[in-house]
Amino acid sequence: MKPKVLLAIPIAVAVVACESRPPATSGGSAATSIRVSRVAEVPLDDVDAAAWRSAATAEIPLMAQGVAYPMLDRASVAKLAVQAMADARWLGIRLQWSDPARDDDTQVDRYTDGVAVEVPLRDVPAANPMMGSKDNPVYLAHWKAVWQHDVEEGHRDVQDRYPGFWADHYPFASGGEPFPVSEAFQTSDARRYFPATTAGNPVSKLERRWPVEELHAEGFGSLADHRFQDARARGRWRDGVWTVVLLLPRAVADPANPSFPDGAKRQMAFALWEGGAGNVAGRKHWHPFVEVGLP
Amino acid sequence: MSKVGNWQLGREMEFPYEGARPARQIAYVFDTNKCIACQTCSIACKTTWTSGKGQEHVFYNNVESKPYGFFPHGWDVHLLEKLGTGRWSGGTYEGKTVFEAAAPNERVLGYAPDEADYASPNLGEDVIAGTIERGAFFQGIHRAWMFYLARICNHCTYPACLAACPRKAIYKRPEDGIVLIDQSRCRGYRECLKACPYKKVFYNAITRVSEKCIGCYPLIERGEQPQCVQTCIGKIRLQGFLSPPGSERADNPLDYLVRIRKVALPLYPQFGTEPNVYYVPPLHVPRDFLAQAFGPGVEEAAAAYRSAPTDRELLGALLLFGNTPRILHRFRAEAEEAIGYDAEDREVVRVPYTEPFFAREFFDRKNDVYRHNVT
């Protein structure tokens, strides 16, 4: 079956001053680019670390994705506040937005909050901010609230969702009720009923170290995770605001990663999902490329 | 959108991809008149494929009592309501399919069930449509009705699940038309789940991806019918392959039953996916209900089915159900027996029209014991 071709529509970039609250950030800037400040060490342990107070904030207006199916019919998040700092090893991106609920679980009718940044890997002016293209692939770092929960509290088990749930038997599982996923399904026989995990699907990992995934895309539907995962992240929801810090490596051997050397100018696009509003896949908020200037 | 031919609708329809019929299409006939809701099929499937943690609510095969049984709850009535009224003019459907009725921001008209809709797989089982008038119960025939509807993925010719997947992680095998979700590529967007009109895609919250019936393809690849077919106690099922429209063969049992004798009908053909599980409609259910569920061919199918006792060929094809694990590619109705052949045209089953009858004495003299049902 031959897919129909969808054309991306270029959309104007606008970065405006941020004096808003929430997201509550100081140092609002009217620039149409993201200024990266130089620090000795980009903090990751605390998303509210004092160092962020002096970093400039670019306010990125968000739009409903309306180019590729499925589209978001209405944007529920108006803007994303972006700050950036760099140390010798990391480019740190701090993202803040309003979200009335912390949606960090997935179920048939429940979707996770998330945010992603996208950086073109090659010829910048020609790159398509909508997932890149064959000739101009893009790099993405994608943070999800469900992964933040994974690293903080572990992979949600059936009994975490339904505390009274009881099953007398799972084939090849070891131990007894409640057969925790983290313990009772360690053999390949037991894992045969986790087909996606067994097939090596990165979204089906049962253990996760960081709540972020580095990905590569060459057009719609081509998203693939990196063999080497170098990025770091931390996110926290408090009082209706998500604050997420992404650490992207400034230089790694992996050719699927962009480099961020001193003085370089890079482009960065943004995507955001509000799980509580049913955002998933292309049902997302987005903003096209904004310039990121390295100090 | 492309224009594709949908023989079940008697017209062309819109579909996001160009039509590409497989060389042969996996297809099933389920005779609803014979199903006893023993759920052996559900358990055979579940034991084989979905016994893991996170799959507790996953039933690639389920058997629900119509009109009040659903799994997930209300799956068909929700979609029928969204789709609105669509009329048939003769054999042509004039309403909109799920592709044609899609909102501008989506490819397929659908919905995501609630978590609770999966909580009661057997809700409505054996519930009849209406009450039985006083005394009617003792008089034999009464007007209240229900029937058992066994359901699996339809391995649709135009799968809505595939059409909705933005990642193209769902594919239809060109060799047999089985529709699969690539478990290594699915990212758990659940677009397929929303789109499948039959709600035969399930979300696994442990692996965080979608899963669906795989047509027991390891069995198909070695010439055997799927688990749900082989284990069916009521012998209501036959799996085989449909030829592309226009190249039907009268000696292919699936072509014969579905396309030539038209004794078995697709479920909700108006959804537009060209589903490939075909049902012999239940004879005692009101025709307007059946017309909504199985389209305009209900009268013809019922008439053909009623003629089976005196129609050797049709009877022969129907008797092959549940009598061999092998996939039948050809059949022949002889004077006393129906014969089925596998892909290599080897005879694999021979079924008499009338089973030999043995009468046994109630008292077993040799063992000095009375015979009961279990002896």
Ligand code: SF4
């Ligand atoms: S029944 Fe549903 S899951 Fe199966 S092929 Fe059709 S649309 Fe896809």
Ligand code: SF4
């Ligand atoms: S095994 Fe056969 S008779 Fe039993 S419920 Fe399933 S389809 Fe019906």
